[in-house]
Amino acid sequence: MNDNIKKTTPNGWTIENNGWALQDFEEQAAASSGKVKVATVWLDGCSGCHMSFLDIDEKIIGLADLIEIVYSPLVDIKQFPGGVDVTLVEGAVSSDEDEEKIHEIRNGTNLLISFGDCAVTANVPAMRNQFKVDDVLTRAYVENATFNQQIPRFGVPRLLKKARPVHEIVNVDLFLPGCPPPSDAIYYVLGELLEGRIPDPKGKTRFGA
Amino acid sequence: MTEQRLHPRGKPLRTDVNPVRLLMCKIDGKDISAREDETILSVARQNGINIPTLCHLDGLSERGACRLCIVEVKGAPRLLPSCVTLVRQDMEVTTNSERVTAYRRKILELLFTERNHVCSVCVSNGQCELQALSVELGMSHVHFDYIYPRHSIDATHSRFSVDHNRCVLCARCIRVCDEVEGAHVMDVMGRGITAKVITDLSQPWGDSETCTGCGKCVHVCPTGALSEKGKSVAEMTKRRQFLPYLQLMRKEGQK
Ligand code: SF4
Ligand code: SF4
Ligand code: SF4
Ligand code: FES
Numbered sequence: 001m002n003d004n005i006k007k008t009t010p011n012g013w014t015i016e017n018n019g020w021a022l023q024d025f026e027e028q029a030a031a032s033s034g035k036v037k038v039a040t041v042w043l044d045g046c047s048g049c050h051m052s053f054l055d056i057d058e059k060i061i062g063l064a065d066l067i068e069i070v071y072s073p074l075v076d077i078k079q080f081p082g083g084v085d086v087t088l089v090e091g092a093v094s095s096d097e098d099e100e101k102i103h104e105i106r107n108g109t110n111l112l113i114s115f116g117d118c119a120v121t122a123n124v125p126a127m128r129n130q131f132k133v134d135d136v137l138t139r140a141y142v143e144n145a146t147f148n149q150q151i152p153r154f155g156v157p158r159l160l161k162k163a164r165p166v167h168e169i170v171n172v173d174l175f176l177p178g179c180p181p182p183s184d185a186i187y188y189v190l191g192e193l194l195e196g197r198i199p200d201p202k203g204k205t206r207f208g209a
Numbered sequence: 210m211t212e213q214r215l216h217p218r219g220k221p222l223r224t225d226v227n228p229v230r231l232l233m234c235k236i237d238g239k240d241i242s243a244r245e246d247e248t249i250l251s252v253a254r255q256n257g258i259n260i261p262t263l264c265h266l267d268g269l270s271e272r273g274a275c276r277l278c279i280v281e282v283k284g285a286p287r288l289l290p291s292c293v294t295l296v297r298q299d300m301e302v303t304t305n306s307e308r309v310t311a312y313r314r315k316i317l318e319l320l321f322t323e324r325n326h327v328c329s330v331c332v333s334n335g336q337c338e339l340q341a342l343s344v345e346l347g348m349s350h351v352h353f354d355y356i357y358p359r360h361s362i363d364a365t366h367s368r369f370s371v372d373h374n375r376c377v378l379c380a381r382c383i384r385v386c387d388e389v390e391g392a393h394v395m396d397v398m399g400r401g402i403t404a405k406v407i408t409d410l411s412q413p414w415g416d417s418e419t420c421t422g423c424g425k426c427v428h429v430c431p432t433g434a435l436s437e438k439g440k441s442v443a444e445m446t447k448r449r450q451f452l453p454y455l456q457l458m459r460k461e462g463q464k
Contacts, residue, residue: 117328117329121326121327121350122355123327123329124329126325126327126357127325129355129357130325130357130358130359168354175349175350177349179329201349202347206328206343207329207343208331208340
């Protein structure tokens with residue numbers, strides 16, 4: 001992969017630079033619509049991180065002038081487009097579908113942000129990791145089901161043996177823990193990136209925040 | 210009756226006929242005078258130098274279990290845990306070199322990977338020393354693979370429960386129960402990664418005949434491992450004020 005430069009922000013949060021460069025955003029913005037292309041992805045999470053993103057409230061209007069959301073559960077595009085400047089990934093990598101997606105997203109993204117505890121630590125989705133997948137499914141769909149007891153096998157993604165944090169599968173450039181990360185922290189990170197600075201979220205969020 | 214006080218290395222303390230010597234040392238470039246029976250940690254803290262700790266708790270004996278308090282001592286090839294290392298004349302200590310902070314980060318990350326810490330659904334969320342350390346040491350994620358071990362919860366006690374998923378094996382509970390309550394209900398069973406805090410002879414806490422139900426262990430536990438029953442997510446506040454207070458009262462009582 002790209003050369004892995006480690007940067008330590010003044011407060012000590014490390015940012016692993018996997019070859020992305022901040023000025024790229026400005027160049028790309030100038031070349032295209034004048035806006036930075038942002039994607040948000042929802043893997044194995046509860047959508048709470050996305051809700052927190054929307055909780056930026058009226059400030060989101062200011063952001064909307066600078067960014068273009070090219071892919072997200074919030075917009076109606078089914079295929080990850082590629083050539084994306086910043087992607088926020090919510091959720092752990094839990095199924096074969098998640099795994100396939102995350103590689104595609106990494107390939108099509110300049111700066112990948114692990115967005116929220118599920119992406120950063122696998123969090124609640126990983127609570128099943130202590131058990132066998134079959135036992136978990138049996139528990140949920142047979143033992144605890146009143147009607148129609150059966151494990152869904154067709155048309156749904158297959159669970160991996162364990163739910164994993166995103167950075168155990170692909171390189172991640174920036175980590176934003178929190179369950180969910182406070183909207184102020186999200187706004188701060190996006191704002192700093194748009195200003196061409198490396199955000200330092202220390203003190204603005206934490207695990208479980 | 211005066212019980213002979215021991216300093217952390219087990220040597221007898223000096224007495225009036227054999228008084229404690231003062232010495233000079235250097236911590237982070239600062240010249241500092243200290244008593245020879247003091248640890249690097251205690252001297253540093255008295256002088257406003259912060260060293261992160263987890264297993265250390267004022268009022269309990271030192272255990273040196275967590276290794277987060279490591280510092281660099283000039284001339285020593287390895288890093289030394291400051292809570293169990295005594296100061297020496299002319300010792301030169303560095304508490305925050307790059308090497309030290311890098312190792313601290315690794316130790317902290319390993320603590321997170323060894324058990325199942327799910328802060329968002331933990332009784333101690335927002336009140337936890339381990340979680341606070343992750344902020345203090347700037348740990349935004351772990352670089353190691355999580356182990357996801359299978360651990361049990363013992364909720365047999367009428368008022369307390371222990372969730373081994375959250376335990377960092379700091380042994381504060383063991384020490385407070387032994388040294389302050391005098392019941393010695395708890396201990397560590399097993400070694401390394403299989404080590405586990407047990408009550409009595411690894412019997413359910415609720416069946417314990419030695420536990421007085423004082424709750425001291427619960428309140429010194431830095432994490433969500435020990436909690437009061439009926440507490441939900443983020444509700445478990447720990448109250449530790451009793452400890453220095455009790456120690457002081459007992460010292461007065463001995464006079
Ligand atoms: S014990 Fe602390 S670090 Fe562990 S899950 Fe609970 S709040 Fe988080
Ligand atoms: S409640 Fe008191 S006696 Fe019982 S284990 Fe805890 S410290 Fe020991
Ligand atoms: S139960 Fe709490 S106090 Fe006891 S060893 Fe575990 S973390 Fe420490
Ligand atoms: S505080 Fe020194 S080893 Fe834990």
